[in-house]
Amino acid sequence: TQLLEQSPQFLSIQEGENLTVYCNSSSVFSSLQWYRQEPGEGPVLLVTVVTGGEVKKLKRLTFQFGDARKDSSLHITAAQPGDTGLYLCAGVNWGKFQFGAGTQVVVTP
């Protein structure tokens, strides 16, 4: 049973379009992380959000942590082919990580 639900499972868009990926849970987390994983490699941390309502921006990526610290979203503006990958969210409590199943994003030129 996945405690963290990610949606959608798969997203295919054209270069230049915007996209949003969601991560939802019934549990409260002390922090939430987003990772990107490329084929044949391990996940790489993109961002950690800690405070409810927090918004962080990383170039064209915007991350938001829900006010109740149970959910998060990742928004990509003007997606590029280099954004292609598996996006994973992970809720963190007391040094233990609970991962969602991931959203596969494909950006075509």
Next chain:
Amino acid sequence: NAGVTQTPKFQVLKTGQSMTLQCAQDMNHNSMYWYRQDPGMGLRLIYYSASEGTTDKGEVPNGYNVSRLNKREFSLRLESAAPSQTSVYFCASSELVLGADTQYFGPGTRLTVL
């Protein structure tokens, strides 16, 4: 600075065979983890070690054993491999940074059990 390294990268086993997956980190992290990743299931925690000399079960520990050999190394052993253990295995380490752990992953071991 190699980060987290894993060996081997690929392995094919027959049902009932045993093997050990090796993991080492050079970042002086206290915590280390073993995950398996299956399509549609995301990353599931097998075992973790909060510090040298301690290990704890994760979400899917059955069929696996671990050893925290020292602060750098954390190995995962399959005593009698089963086809259900076909998966990609990732080792990770973490440190506590300003109240939020930062986790670093190795490149993975792709295991097939026939």
